[in-house]
Amino acid sequence: MPSSLSLGSGLDGAPIAERILSHHGVQRIPSPKLTLFVQRDFLPPELCTALIARIDAVRRPSTIADANGDAAYRTSETGDLAADDPVVIDTEARLLAFTGLDPTHGEPLQGQRYAVGQEFKGHTDYFEPQGIDYDRYCSVAGNRTWTAMVYLNSPEAGGATRFKAADKIIQPERGKLVCWNNRRPDGSLNPATLHQGMKVRSGVKYVITKWYRERPWG
Ligand SMILES: O=C(O)CCC(=O)C(=O)O
Ligand SMILES: [Fe+2]
Numbered sequence: 001m002p003s004s005l006s007l008g009s010g011l012d013g014a015p016i017a018e019r020i021l022s023h024h025g026v027q028r029i030p031s032p033k034l035t036l037f038v039q040r041d042f043l044p045p046e047l048c049t050a051l052i053a054r055i056d057a058v059r060r061p062s063t064i065a066d067a068n069g070d071a072a073y074r075t076s077e078t079g080d081l082a083a084d085d086p087v088v089i090d091t092e093a094r095l096l097a098f099t100g101l102d103p104t105h106g107e108p109l110q111g112q113r114y115a116v117g118q119e120f121k122g123h124t125d126y127f128e129p130q131g132i133d134y135d136r137y138c139s140v141a142g143n144r145t146w147t148a149m150v151y152l153n154s155p156e157a158g159g160a161t162r163f164k165a166a167d168k169i170i171q172p173e174r175g176k177l178v179c180w181n182n183r184r185p186d187g188s189l190n191p192a193t194l195h196q197g198m199k200v201r202s203g204v205k206y207v208i209t210k211w212y213r214e215r216p217w218g
Contacts, residue, residue, distance in 0.1 A: 007102070009101075009102060010099075010105070010181065013183060017181070020037050031163075031165065031166035031168070031192075034163070037180070039098070039177040041176070043150055043175045047090060048174050050087045051206070052152050056079075056113070060078060062120075066132060070121070073120075075114075075120075079113070081111060091150075095210055101146055101212045102212070104216045106210055106212050109209075110210075112207050113205070114155075114205040116202060116203070117199055119197055119199040123196070124190075125147045126182045140218070142213050143214055144212065148179045148209070149161070149179070149210070150207060151205070152208065154172060154173050155172055155204060156203035158198055158202065158205075159201075180193060
């Protein structure tokens with residue numbers, strides 16, 4: 001990866017937001033509470049199709065940190081994508097060019113698949129410092145900074161992503177990127193990033209997710 005493009009971990013969100021806003025067609029969702037961007041047609045259709053095939057090859061039931069006893073909380077399937085796959089390398093290079101987020105701070109690219117009725121209920125992507133799983137997930141690389149997510153297809157109905165604090169419901173659409181800072185401008189964890197993947201009503205939904213950490217990953 002060309003490190004000259006990298007603007008760091010994203011803990012300081014300002015240079016990342018500036019890089020993102022420099023791209024043509026990017027939309028900043030208006031909210032005083034969080035920093036959230038949408039870019040349509042971020043990934044070309046062929047790349048979306050190739051990523052869906054990779055996800056289907058490795059998918060397994062999704063998990064959550066700090067399991068809360070609600071087995072229906074996250075009912076999707078997840079797949080870890082191989083970092084040496086040319087399709088993944090291409091996707092990672094596009095994410096770096098767009099966000100400036102340092103790939104060495106990124107978790108491996110993941111795919112998620114939701115069938116009809118599946119969802120991911122309201123959650124934040126950062127780990128709760130008081131949670132029982134905090135040390136297990138965060139002792140090496142620290143907590144999450146930014147999230148980048150791309151819809152790989154357009155489900156027939158449902159499957160939107162809702163950010164309550166911004167009063168925003170983002171419709172899933174093939175190739176559309178959603179990207180947000182899980183921190184406030186001072187770097188503290190931002191509870192206003194609470195979001196949910198709403199139930200798919202018809203069809204199936206595929207996304208890729210990329211999470212970035214305070215310190216290098218692994
Ligand atoms: O599928 C969605 O719309 C949201 C997914 C999500 O929030 C996550 O994987 O952390
Ligand atoms: Fe999330």
